[in-house]
Amino acid sequence: MRGISRLAHELGLSTGTVSRALNDKPGVNGQTRQLVLEAAQRIGYQPNQAARTLASGRTGAIGFMFEVYPEVAVIGDNFYLGVIDGVQSTLASHGLDLLVLPCPGRQPRLAYLDRWVARGLVDGMILSNTDRVDPHIDLLQSAGIPFVTLGRSEASKEFAWVDLDFEHVAKTAVDRLVAGGHRRIAVTVPFGELNHGYVFLEAYREALKKHGIAFDPDLVFRTGLGVEDGYLIADELLGGPDPATAILLIYETAAVGIYRRLAERGLRPGADLAVIGLRDEAVIRYMTPSLTCFELSLFETGATLAEAILAQLAPRAKDDGLRLKQVKMAMHIRPGESDPPLEAARNKGPRRRQRSSALATTTGASG
């Protein structure tokens, strides 16, 4: 005999009673419960999860599906780890486990999700990297499984999502750059159909319009999450008859590549090109000049995702309006050294002429 029946046998109880005691169900004598719990502790009993799931229909686990496409894997993107930390902590305090389900590439993603859902390994799903039109959302909706997405999407039926406040970032950054005298402000958007690319670009256009600056498609650059993507766009950014004097990065990691290319050309980030990034990140914070960007709590973002799932798992609140949380995470600007006013920067010396120190212009004397 093994498992719960062994435990029951040793205690001279039925498996039913032991199960009720272990699961904190009502209808068990306090003393009996105590005895069961002690015995379970003593012999190190752990319920078989498969049996539990099969019998109860619940797994006690939430899945977090995310792609480990080479881009993410190769660059220093800590975004997901931070978010996962927040999700897992919050779920754990409600007795739920988090299973992170890595999915390769973009292609087989839908089949993957389908498999995970249909095989019944999780009670709910967290989906990231939402496209503007996203079949994964349809799949989850028709499967009737609780889910929340990290990122908005256009869908006919309401669903729960948590997203960053891209609108605030774009507006604040453009306002700030314009106030600094910039009018040629470039922007980066992701490759593909990611929803936040559309949101960001639209907010950027709105902000320009408010200042009476015409939208110029030549100032829109596509980048992925890679450091090298910044390197690759730098020349084009600075070329042409009327080059950009500032750039707003949806993926701040590109700043590393931009800095590098500027340095190679004898130019100074900040002074010769103002740069603002989306998210505060350690690497970016310690670069010289430090990047102006926006603070976001990854942990809070994860915790909010978890709460959105928990709200749907709760047996009460049948009303979808209450159950389907939709939250935009606040982002607060963190001024750095990378976006000085245009005139201040130019006064430091003629642009694109001499190879002066990138450091001298941005750091206090101390050496």
Place this chain on the structure above:
Amino acid sequence: MRGISRLAHELGLSTGTVSRALNDKPGVNGQTRQLVLEAAQRIGYQPNQAARTLASGRTGAIGFMFEVYPEVAVIGDNFYLGVIDGVQSTLASHGLDLLVLPCPGRQPRLAYLDRWVARGLVDGMILSNTDRVDPHIDLLQSAGIPFVTLGRSEASKEFAWVDLDFEHVAKTAVDRLVAGGHRRIAVTVPFGELNHGYVFLEAYREALKKHGIAFDPDLVFRTGLGVEDGYLIADELLGGPDPATAILLIYETAAVGIYRRLAERGLRPGADLAVIGLRDEAVIRYMTPSLTCFELSLFETGATLAEAILAQLAPRAKDDGLRLKQVKMAMHIRPGESDPPLEAARNKGPRRRQRSSALATTTGASG
């Protein structure tokens, strides 16, 4: 009726035959098998994993346990994502799934692992971040579950592991720095009891000894994975009566913080302090000066971990010697701009005097 019994009913077959057909078991008529597969495809049948696991004792999943402690979550460490990519791809091609199990903090880690193993959610485990003496290994060994660790550890019984060739890195780096005229070579090691800290330090000492350089405990610094850890040690590194002229980083992310602090002090990374990092990483590769470091295939590392698990799952090869793979992943130096010979660097100008350009010394003319 649902699940396999519904499928069987529709086909006029028994569930046993359907199960055998679906699972590619012998003893099924070719035509029957074909019929079953088609019907399954048509109605989108997916087997219930809990039932499958309960009946067969196998889950078809491997767990990868890793800690999302704040340090990892906050910094730009892509290491795990890259490794996970390799693990997942390799497992997938053998029909196994990967469940990434994030565990919070260090404290409850053992209990976490115990739970995952005892509840029978995985057929095997991948463990990372091994300590020199690691109770997790004992737990897995006594549980009798196949496992492999990412990192070596001291244990009484043999076990499967995959690790980086820290010895080669330390030796190669020290040789290179000594050849460049350096004798005051600092090193960083991790906090805590992580096994690779001991391995790295020992290899560093050996290498110094070979060159007749005395080991100086004042040149050993502790860092975590944080960018800021480099910033924090920089002053001490450059202070004292006989400061370091070079440093070897076990966590290359610290280079970002070191660069920053040097810049603030008007010093030049490379010229005023030679820096070598452990692992090639995009951020580091695009910094100025680019960091000398060692190439490691994260994907290969992950694939090797997966193979080590697969070798243990195979029914043949009972001999532990063949089943328990122990692999040191090769690392090849990738020379950067951050560790010029001591004299070459000094000839560029008096040390720690003037604020000259960090860029001019390391990049070709182009601006």
Place this chain on the structure above:
DNA sequence: CTGAAAGCGCTTACAG
């Protein structure tokens, strides 16, 4: 090659 049946280890109405 196919079917009938036991069994995996739990949970949960249903009696008592």
Place this chain on the structure above:
DNA sequence: CTGAAAGCGCTTACAG
């Protein structure tokens, strides 16, 4: 409050 028993949806010897 407790027990006996059905059942969750599969797999797998065992017959035939």
